[in-house]
Amino acid sequence: MEKMSRVTTALGGSVLTGRTMHCHLDAPANAISVCRDAAQVVVAGRSIFKIYAIEEEQFVEKLNLRVGRKPSLNLSCADVVWHQMDENLLATAATNGVVVTWNLGRPSRNKQDQLFTEHKRTVNKVCFHPTEAHVLLSGSQDGFMKCFDLRRKDSVSTFSGQSESVRDVQFSIRDYFTFASTFENGNVQLWDIRRPDRCERMFTAHNGPVFCCDWHPEDRGWLATGGRDKMVKVWDMTTHRAKEMHCVQTIASVARVKWRPECRHHLATCSMMVDHNIYVWDVRRPFVPAAMFEEHRDVTTGIAWRHPHDPSFLLSGSKDSSLCQHLFRDASQPVERANPEGLCYGLFGDLAFAAKESLVAAESGRKPYAGDRRHPIFFKRKLDPAEPFAGLASSALSVFEMEPGGGSMGWFVDTAERYALAGRPLAELCDHNAKVARELGRNQVAQTWTMLRIIYCSPGLVPSANLNHSMGKGSACGLPLMNSFNLKDMTPGLGSETRLDRSKGDTRSDTVLLDSSATLVTNEDNEETEGSDVPADYLLGDVEGEEDELYLLDPDHTHPEEPECVLPQEAFPLRHEIVDTPPGPEHLQDKADSPHVSGSEADTISLAPMDSSFSLLSVSHALYDSRLPPDFFSVLVRDMLHFYAEQGDVQMAVSVLIVLGDRVRKDIDEQTQEHWYTSYIDLLQRFRLWNVSNEVVKLSTSRAVSCLNQASTTLHVNCSHCKRPMSSRGWVCDRCHRCASMCAVCHHVVKGLFVWCQGCSHGGHLQHIMKWLEGSSHCPAGCGHLCEYS
Amino acid sequence: MVSVINTVDTSHEDMIHDAQMDYYGTRLATCSSDRSVKIFDVRNGGQILIADLRGHEGPVWQVAWAHPMYGNILASCSYDRKVIIWKEENGTWEKTHEHSGHDSSVNSVCWAPHDYGLILACGSSDGAISLLTYTGEGQWEVKKINNAHAIGCNAVSWAPAVVPGSLIDQPSGQKPSYIKKFASGGCDNLIRLWKEEEDGQWKEEQKLEAHSDWVRDVAWAPSIGLPTSTIASCSQDGRVFIWTCDDASGNTWSPKLLHKFSDVVWHVSWSITANILAVSGGDNKVTLWKESVDGQWVCISDVNKGQGSVSASVAEGQQNEQ
Secondary structure, rough: HHHHHHHHHHHOOOOOOOOOEEEOOOOOOOOOEEOOOOEEEEEOOOOOEEEEEEEOOOOEEEEEEOOOOOOOOOOOOEEEOOOOOOEEEEEEOOOOOOOOEEEOOOOOOOOEEEEOOOOOOOOEEEEEEOOOOOOOEEEEEOOOOOOOOOOOEEEEEEOOOOOOOOOEEEOOOOOOOEEEEOOOOOEEEEEEEOOOOOEEEEEEEEOOEEEEEEOOOOOEEEEEEEEEEOEEEEOOOOOOOOEEEEEEOOOOOOOOOOOOOOOOOOOEEEEOOOOOOOEEEEOOOOOOEEEEEOOOOOEEEEEEEEEOOOEEEEEEEEEOOOEEEEEEHEEOOHHHHHOEEEEEOOOOOEEEEEEEEEHHHHHHHHOOOOOOOOOOOOOOOOOOOOOHHHHHHHHEEEEEEEOOOOOOOOOHHHOOOOOOOOOOOHHHHHHHHHHHHHHOOOOHHHHHHHHHHHHHHHHOOHHHHHHHHHHHHHHOOOOOHHHHHHHHHHHOOOHHHHHHHHHHHHHHHHHHHOOOOHHHHHHHHHHHHOOOOOOOOHHHHHHHHHHHHHHHHHHOOOOOHHHHHHHHHHHHHHHHHHHOOOOOOOHHHHHHHHHHHHHHHHHHHHHHHHHHHHHHHHHHHHHHHHHOHEEEEEEEHHHHHHHHHHHOOHHHHHHHHHHOHHHOOOOOOHHHHHHHHHHHHHHHHHHOHHHHHHOOOOOOOOHHHHHHHHHOOOOOOOOOOOOOOOOOOEEOOOOOOOEOEOOOOOOEEOOOEEEEEOOOEEEEHHHHHHHHHHHOOOOOOOOEEEEEOO | OEEEEEEEEOOOOOOOEEEEEEOOOOOOEEEOOOOOEEEOHHHHOOOOOEEEEOOOOOOOEEEEEOOOOOEEEEEEEEEEEEEOEEEEEEOEEEEEEEEOEEEEEOEEEEEHHHOOOOEEEEOOOOEEEEEEEEOOEEEEEEEOOOOOOOOOEEEEEEOOOOOOOOHHHOOOOOOOOOOEEHHHHHEHHHHEEEEEEOOOOOOEEEEEEEEOOOOEEEOOOOOOOOOOEEEEEEEEEEEEEEEEEEEOOOOOEEEEEEOOOOOEEEEEEEOEEEEEEEEEEOEEEOOOOOOOOOOOOOEEEEEEEOOEEEEHHHHHHHOOOO
């Protein structure tokens, strides 16, 4: 009586206390069942049948029902169930087909009450009627279900499923006469207990055996079934045809399913194969378990919620011979662990961002939605407004684009495509590139190009010996070298006054360069000093026109700042400045970073030498010649390249490296250069700028880089004799030891362009084969194959 | 600074956990709790569903594109303890390999730089990191680092391919000997750096300790012209750290707090030139950070998911504790 009162208190107050705990059993458990007082649990297995009291800190063994000297097979339990009205009444299903009832009220040690030996094979499940004290139902491997009245010695009625073995039987909680049974062939049957002749309804619920089912404790007509097909399905049985409401996909076959008390959409599942964990699912969110209990080391065989109105305690028994109490709050929650956001920086600086929508909804709820067209129209899963819940989640995925300057890579592509890296005099390359950069709004870069041009293309850089040499050569036609410098380098750089004279200068240069053969020599010298790899005739033929074009374009660019005016003049004060202060690249770049500062500075500076621009040529010549060694700026340029590279603009670093060529190459260590090259080439290839990438590879001076083109080219050929793929390197076939690259037309070994037919493996010189196939459609080797050349 | 150009109707039935653009930025792969992986063509602001890959039996946490020189290959990892490698052959995507060597959810996958060949690192909740190396003819060799992170590994990220010394020193015809390294972050609040020894075994090289809760993501910055190695990490504790290593030996890493957010930070992602870091946090915002000239990290923009509009919040950057 004392025990009773304690239990009543617990029930009345509906307060259960306890913690996550487990206790070791002597043997693996097959099933567990909880007493209605929620304070005791019975564990049954092949060689265990015990009652444990659930105390706050531990399980305490109360009673061992396995008594008698010789363990009978009747005690080998497949299932156990504790009556939910009578605390003294239990029933077990034995593996030998016997259904046993137990009366704990019996005074003797052996509590066994009744024995029903009507099933032929293992009884898989026993079930008490929820409200009728004496009615017990069993389902067996032999395909029959039997209903027993405990007041009688044998079964009241037998139900034949007319199909395979019965895996589970469950009385409906709401409908007095109804029970459901599940079968190994995937069927679920609904029976009226008064009509044993045929089932009320039958439908195929799963693909493969249906191991378990459970009626919803509140929703009349909701039946959850679990099968070997790893699914849990929730059926609405009230409609004419059983309607599938939800489908949960678990990782392993579902052996047990139990609705969670007080949580309408939750159910717990466990598997008897592979997976040791117990999962609690929200059926509306069928992909991620709401909670997971990972205590067991072997498969879980029995689960039971401790109290029909308490959602937080779950009991479980396992093959690992342990009994556990799980607290819901201690469960690991994969949903919580799951990353609710996806983020990716795209190639073009765009961002792909996926976020949980419930978060989004909350967010936009706070701020009024402006209805701006730019705002994302989020993908929404159609929700039933009658059923709002927080558990379900969907995500919105949007792609964001950077606006110019904000990290978008549009400029990269433009720049890469438009930059000129070689094939023209340095000054032009610099000018061109500066123009490109300016047009793309990258003023700092444009400035840099202009400065580079000034640093490396001004007359002062020409070593005096070289000058004299040129002079000597040039004197033949009496044309001073100065003129060519003037025309080539200074014209676009000089002030507006100079520009007025430009047309005259241009025509002069044209005539000079084209008419006088001696100028060619001068020009060549220029080429040398500028370190460009192009042959002089190329320059003459090709560049001349470009040069003009470039000059002609200039007046069109009426920038308010007149960069053509500003820049060369800025160069002078800058030099003085550097002479005075230690040349810090950061210092330099700081200013460049903020265009306002540098701009205004440039403006003020530009005022001073404006007037002297007429005398610029002579003055600067003298200045450079005497004062500034060519290597003066190399440290600065090196640091600048490093700066750009660090800023992520490896494009600039490489472009400058290529354009300046030997002028800076020696100052930067090989490895860094190589790294820049490879980084840049990698980027170019990502942007699919194959041509640019190829050009960069070609122009690179680093051996490791320039061999990239060869290294990445693979040619697959078959031996023309034995027609098997050539595996080894070289042109000698492994198998027939003959040279495979013979031309089928001229019978010589092909060096250079080789073409071969993939049908017959014959091939040869591209020209020969093309010619041959113009006249004939058959293989030149005479193999009779109809080769096709496309 | 930022505006929405595209909202992708993914039709995923549950939460999306990852979205990754491919090497050329033309395709977007998403993965979701609904067990599917989807690939969209997002060129020119479009969103054409190319493939819906089904094969996982649990939520798919992460996807990763392999370098295109190996073909169109996508790896996905899932709660079902499996890693699936998908490949496009003649326009159709199919499962080419399934790796089920983990005892728990696989949380992260990352392809090694293409220079190393096809190598995939997978971090799992069982605490192990496995490395799958393609050995040709459909065969994958598995190496496993057990107990890499107690309780679990949440993220893996490869270091960019860097060659010790110059390529030029290499005997011709021989593959350069790269030092393979990657970083992992886990439930032990640590970031660990792993290095392949000469015998092919993986060894822990460094342990980076600064976070006070689970590390959710690590991202090794692409080394585009950078002389230093940089790693960004974010954690459940709301903090984002930038780790840099200047010395050649690669042993001295110093953390710098980028920002302390009020909520979990789930992701960090570098722009391809490694000068901007995107951070996404539990407050459902993406913020973009850039290192200023004086070495401070400044928030240059934040993207509010709910609105898609953007406010430049330099103020937020100034709160930066450092």
